[in-house]
Amino acid sequence: MNGVHDLGGMHGFGPINPEPNEPVFHHDWERRVFGIMIATFGGGHYNVDQFRHAIERMGPVEYLTGSYYEHWLASLETLLTEHGAITQAELDARRAQLSREAK
Amino acid sequence: MSGHSHTAPPSDPELRIKALESLLVEKKLINPDAIDAIIETYETKIGPRNGARVVARAWVDPEYKARLLADGTKAIAELGFTGVQGEDMVVVENTDEVHNVVVCTLCSCYPWPTLGLPPVWYKAAPYRARVVSDPRGVLLEFGTRLSDDVEVRVWDSNAELRYLVLPQRPEGTEGWSEDRLAALVSRDSMIGTAVVPAQGAAS
Secondary structure, rough: OOOOOOOOOOOOOOOOOOOOOOOOOOHHHHHHHHHHHHHHOOOOOOOOOOOOOOHHHOOHHHHOOOOOOHHHHHHHHHHHOOOOOHHHHHHHHHHHHHHHHHH | OOOOOOOOOOOOHHHHHHHHHHHHHHHOOHHHHEEEEEEEEHHHHHOOHHHHHHHHHHHHHHHHHHHHOHHHHHHHHOOOOOOOOOEEEEEEEEOOOEEEEEOOOOOOOOHHHHHHHOOOOOOOOHHHHHOOOOOOHHHHHHOOOOOOOOOOEEOOOOOOOEEEOOOOOOOOOOOOOHHHOOOOOHHHHOOOOOOOOOOOOOO
């Protein structure tokens, strides 16, 4: 599939800036995204090609501005709703509820 | 599949994963304790120390090295490193003539059982875009300067096949134990953005 994920050889992204002594995760939400991906992948909710393809289906701006675990999160949301584990309405309602509770 | 919409406004990832996790737990599709155990495993048990064991063994045991280069997956499994994202491993050897470096231009494929989870720069656009067209320039950003007469080979990983670089054993380590050698082997030297530096005083 042709898309913005096909980055090999593109110009203009600037320096690499490796982080010295980088931790495995930078935020707790990244830990949860990682663990939930492994658990739902292991649970047979999707395969690795579907997971990557769902990342490739992200909008190009969202893809280039999102971090690695944001890509994973988007893929999880896409696949778990498309494959019927949860519905988009449930997800929207739960986000709204958590957002209200956080205020 | 192409009908998927992108209408939902992106919101805070912390809130989004919390919403997802709470629904999956309620539906008994995941167990939060199992998630904690997975996270702990990847934070404490699976990482580049594993790959360093493989490299050090290959440096001290020529027969192991031959097996490693012939069938990476099998030889790595001899040391107990198997599993997700390491199912098909190819080990590429650095020599005086050839320096190897690994990337995944399309995503972030990386040998988890031997190197753990990849660093941010490996997964980000600048490295993925540039290492295939200007590997020497990219290596300089890691402080690695290659001689002009060394051939650079860039290996593009994919979901089915992952690469591990076997760095050159540095000078000044003659007679060292496997443990002592393993401690020298950095993550970046097994990706190919670094080399293992020579040891001892330059006397």
